[in-house]
Amino acid sequence: MKLTLPKVTLTTSSRGQLVHTFVGSGVVKWKAEVALTNSTGWKVERVKVKVGDLVKKGQSLVTYDNKAAEQQILDEQASVKKLKLSIEEQQKNFIxxxxxxxxxxxxxxKHAMKISAIDLDVQERRVKKLQEDLIANRELIAPFDGIIIKANAIEGLASGGGPDVIISNRELGFEFSFLAPADAVAQLEIGAKMGAQVAGSDARQIEGQVEDIRDVEAGDGTETGANNLMKRITVKLKDEAVKGGERVQVELTKTTDDVILVPNNAIHDEGGKKYVFGIEEKDGPLGNTFYTRKIFITIIDSNESLSAVSEGLFDQESIIIESSEPLQDGDKIRL
Structure with missing residues (x-):
């Protein structure tokens, strides 16, 4: 027989509001960025822009040394002339x-003229294609009014196959995106205003507008499951002081109103069923005595410290939050 009874600490359930706070983060980037490349491998002749330059649609950004391509076109055009002379000779032979x-x-x-006509057609199409490629690749042109984000091209060196220039569309502004649990953004709607905190030495509050809410697809860098559904939120920014590359944080709250609240460390599990220990007071010859009473509860929501209970408890009901020893239903205890 135990010489001392388990010592317990009590708390009371309370009616109130369960609050979830979620903090998400993202990096500000231009809403529209286009990587401009030159796949020919031609040497860069001149780089006309640098990072941060504002450019207009149709403006030349980089030019390339296309002398070899021009020479190839001349050679192919000479072949066209030779074929035409050959056809003239064949026409004389036919006469x-x-x-x-x-x-x-x-x-x-007749047969010789038909073959030469086919050869001439193929050769003329080859020349036309080379001329089109020359026009398309002799320089990089800004596809819209924008700002230069990266300028990788180096004069005198061949284009490396990656983007020589990355340009953003400044008219569309900036955006950032972040991942959040689906239940944390259940009430969020497209078009809603959202504040964000810029991190770092330039800390300040900026305002944005929710532009897109979508499910996170499998393989999108986040594990998802039945109890871990995630959403990707995209927020459009119109802050003129934003430059791109800033890390920002957003704070979202979700509330469950008018529920019975219980501390999480007072809740126990029995085969998937949740319960708390209440107390039962009995009169005795030496005074009142106290016993544990197992109370099964139904939890509808939880945050880091509290759970919302829909069944099993009333407001201001005493429950055990801590004990000096493991407890069983019906154990005698001391307060």
Whole structure:
């Protein structure tokens, strides 16, 4: 028989509001960025822009040394001229064969002209394609009014295959996105205003507007499951002081109103069923005695410290939050 009874600490359930606070973060970036590349491998002749430059649609950004391409076009055009001369000669042969009346010579002349006509068509299309490629690749052109984000091209070196210039559309502004649990953004709507805190030495509050809310797809860098559904929130910014690259934080709150609240450390589990220990007071010859009473509860929501209970408890009901020893239902205790 135990010489001393378990010593317990009590708390009371309370009616109130359960609050979830979620903090998400993201990096500010331009809403629209386009990487401009030159896949020909031509050497960069001149870089006309630098990072931060404002450019206009149609403005030349980088030019390339295309002398070899121009020479190839001249060579191919010479081949076209040779084919045309060859066809002229074949036409003369056809006329002579027609005058002679030799059917075999006539057929041979016709066949030779058909083959040359096909060759000429192929060669002319090759020249046209080379000319189009020359026009398309001799320089990088700004596709819209924007700002230069990166300028990787180096004069005198061949284009490396990656983007030589990255340009953003300044008219569309900035945005950032962050991941959040689906239940934390259940009440969030597209078009809603949202504040964000810029981190770092330039800390300040900026305002934005929710532009997109979508489910996180499998393989999007976040594990998802039945109890861990995530959403990606995209927020559009119009702050003129934003430059891009800033890390920002947002704080979201979710509330469950008018519920019975219980500290999480007072809750126990039994085969998936949740319960707390209440107390039962009995009169005795030596005074009142106290016993534990297992109370099964239904939890509808929880945050880091509290749980919202829909069944099993009333407001201001005494429950055990801490004990000097493990407890069982019906144990005698001391307060």
């Amino acid at each position: 002579e064969a027609s005058h002679s009346g030799d059917e075999k010579s006539i057929d041979n002349a």
